[in-house]
Amino acid sequence: MRVAIAGAGAVGQSIARELLEGGHRVMLIERSAQNYQPKAIADAEWVQADACELASLEDAGLESCDVMIAATGDDKVNLVVSLLAKTEFAVRRVVARVNDPRAEWLFTEAWGVDVAVSTPRMLAAMVEEAVNVGDLVRLMTLRQGQANLVEVTLPDPTPLAGRRVRDLALPAEAALVTILRGGRVIVPEADDPLEPGDEMLFVAPVEAEQRLREVVHDQPAG
Structure with a gap:
């Protein structure tokens, strides 16, 4: 997978390293001479350009990228980059960093954003996850x-101890995507048993969340 990252500051470089370790091809687009550091991540492709300029993105070959990550420290830049990536280059997946939580409402499909990542929201979710065992915690909006x-x-x-994944009466629009158990990541199969302490990750719309709570606590529907 080829991934373009707009913004090669500390956040952009950290994302690039993780993706390169995962075997992906990464292109870092950076305007600032201070952050343009090809030697820092030699395995990445570096482009010194303004990611808000259409011509610069054309020269970088953005149309060949599968994912664009707008990771600058400026929300206005991230929105413009997202919109250009989606509307002008038909990038399949656009992920945008939200720096100011007050601007999060702008990071929608109208601006080309598929996934908005807000650090304050994620931190709050992690706190909830740590203290609210047995309750549903929303990690990310998709x-x-x-x-x-x-x-x-x-x-x-x-x-639910000893029950099988197949025994979960999940709502039709919800899906169990993984189970974290100890240091293991389990791709759930129908016959996999459930254990106390299992961290279960679901993808579900808001209207299905109450039913998921009932399932986890083994309560009948309705």
């Missing part, structure tokens, strides 16, 4: 609110 990535940690004891 597709402009059409669905959320939500997490729940099964308490100890749990009425």
